[in-house]
Amino acid sequence: MNSLRPRVIPCLQFSGGELLKTRRFRDPQYLGDPINAVKLFNDLECDELVVVDIRATLERREPDYAMIEEFAAEAFMPLTYGGGITSVEQIRCILSIGIEKVVIGAAAPDGALIAAAAAVFGSQSIVVAIDVKKTLLGRREVCTRSGTHTLAGAARLRRGDAAGRGRRAVRAIHRPGRCARRLRPGVDAGRERGGSDSGDRLRRRRQSGRYPRSTALEQRRRRGGWHYVRAAR
Amino acid sequence: VAEVSILNYGIGNAGSILNMLRKLRVSAEIVSAPAPVAAAQRLVMPGIGAFDACVQALTEAGLREAVLEFAASKRPLLGICVGMQMLTLGSEEGSLPGLGLIRAHTARFAAREGLRIPHMGWDRVHWLLPAHPLACNMSEDSRFYFVHSFRVTCESPANCLATCEYGEEFAAAIASDNVAGVQFHPEKSHRFGLQLLKNFASA
Numbered sequence: 001m002n003s004l005r006p007r008v009i010p011c012l013q014f015s016g017g018e019l020l021k022t023r024r025f026r027d028p029q030y031l032g033d034p035i036n037a038v039k040l041f042n043d044l045e046c047d048e049l050v051v052v053d054i055r056a057t058l059e060r061r062e063p064d065y066a067m068i069e070e071f072a073a074e075a076f077m078p079l080t081y082g083g084g085i086t087s088v089e090q091i092r093c094i095l096s097i098g099i100e101k102v103v104i105g106a107a108a109p110d111g112a113l114i115a116a117a118a119a120v121f122g123s124q125s126i127v128v129a130i131d132v133k134k135t136l137l138g139r140r141e142v143c144t145r146s147g148t149h150t151l152a153g154a155a156r157l158r159r160g161d162a163a164g165r166g167r168r169a170v171r172a173i174h175r176p177g178r179c180a181r182r183l184r185p186g187v188d189a190g191r192e193r194g195g196s197d198s199g200d201r202l203r204r205r206r207q208s209g210r211y212p213r214s215t216a217l218e219q220r221r222r223r224g225g226w227h228y229v230r231a232a233r
Numbered sequence: 234v235a236e237v238s239i240l241n242y243g244i245g246n247a248g249s250i251l252n253m254l255r256k257l258r259v260s261a262e263i264v265s266a267p268a269p270v271a272a273a274q275r276l277v278m279p280g281i282g283a284f285d286a287c288v289q290a291l292t293e294a295g296l297r298e299a300v301l302e303f304a305a306s307k308r309p310l311l312g313i314c315v316g317m318q319m320l321t322l323g324s325e326e327g328s329l330p331g332l333g334l335i336r337a338h339t340a341r342f343a344a345r346e347g348l349r350i351p352h353m354g355w356d357r358v359h360w361l362l363p364a365h366p367l368a369c370n371m372s373e374d375s376r377f378y379f380v381h382s383f384r385v386t387c388e389s390p391a392n393c394l395a396t397c398e399y400g401e402e403f404a405a406a407i408a409s410d411n412v413a414g415v416q417f418h419p420e421k422s423h424r425f426g427l428q429l430l431k432n433f434a435s436a
Binding site for chain 2: 045076095100
């Protein structure tokens with residue numbers, strides 16, 4: 001066999017000891033105890049598991065190592081942790097606890113961290129998170145910090161590539177009714193291209209008449225500030 | 234002295250192996266010096282990353298001789314992932330010699346169209362020596378979690394305990410007397426890994 005069977009990888013979000021369910025990265029709903037959830041998924045023998053501290057970066061917190069240790073004690077499968085990671089030392093500490101992979105999100109645009117981490121720990125243990133949000137124009141943008149900041153998506157993707165990251169997790173924030181839907185890299189190429197094709201799409205829409213020639217939003221885009229404005233929800 | 238000692242030479246994931254042994258209610262400890270290795274009942278040698286980095290770290294920690302002496306004493310030794318590759322004579326990945334406890338070689342997967350390297354994910358293994366203590370109660374559908382770019386081939390088929398196929402057939406587990414190695418990660422392979430470590434702890 002040349003290929004492995006597909007892996008199903010649930011992703012759990014937590015913050016401050018609470019397992020949370022969000023919709024479009026908003027309206028967190030308390031679901032229960034995250035350690036218990038990890039234990040349940042372990043009993044169900046899922047292929048892998050991702051746990052993400054969704055407020056660590058926003059609150060400028062260190063990863064909660066005590067909590068991560070409890071997750072690791074319950075998971076007899078490859079476990080991935082994300083949230084608040086900014087340095088190689090933190091990654092070393094997390095991996096030594098018994099975590100298999102780490103997710104880098106907000107710190108990913110600084111390609112140096114990805115490159116350094118991949119060199120030390122191997123690219124198979126570094127996952128770059130790319131959160132994609134659809135804007136009012138139907139454009140797709142890459143966001144960080146739980147969707148509160150946007151980036152020029154294409155540049156970010158390319159930076160991740162050059163740094164030799166192992167895997168990337170693409171999540172769509174705008175999907176109605178769900179906070180995050182993991183997309184298989186390569187399957188939804190348009191989404192992965194991030195902002196790179198958005199100019200073309202705008203032009204196409206205008207030509208087809210489906211988009212008004214000039215609006216306040218487009219003027220804003222022409223001024224070049226569009227990529228960096230705080231995401232309009 | 235604990236039933237199982239896990240070798241810590243600075244590289245590798247001793248923590249998750251310890252977690253799984255705790256789950257099995259097997260007394261386990263992490264050892265990082267030659268003296269406790271000499272006193273150990275059973276020894277697990279993990280390994281992650283580059284072959285030379287692991288061999289060098291083992292040597293610098295003064296544990297290379299300790300492991301060789303432990304193996305010569307006929308007590309059970311289990312190498313995991315690069316820990317298994319270190320049991321072989323050497324690896325294409327590096328220039329340092331392995332421990333040479335099992336006559337086998339480590340080489341990169343042959344490049345093949347559509348073959349993603351590393352071999353990462355869950356795969357079934359085929360147990361060739363069902364009578365071996367480690368293969369005890371292993372069903373044919375047992376699956377394990379693999380992450381590796383290099384694979385082991387034995388000089389003698391008698392040392393090949395289990396095989397797996399990824400583009401080509403390779404040794405998923407090797408054994409020679411009291412020394413054994415597994416390419417997959419039992420500590421991350423649910424009940425299949427639990428069974429394997431249970432087998433090792435009662436070997």
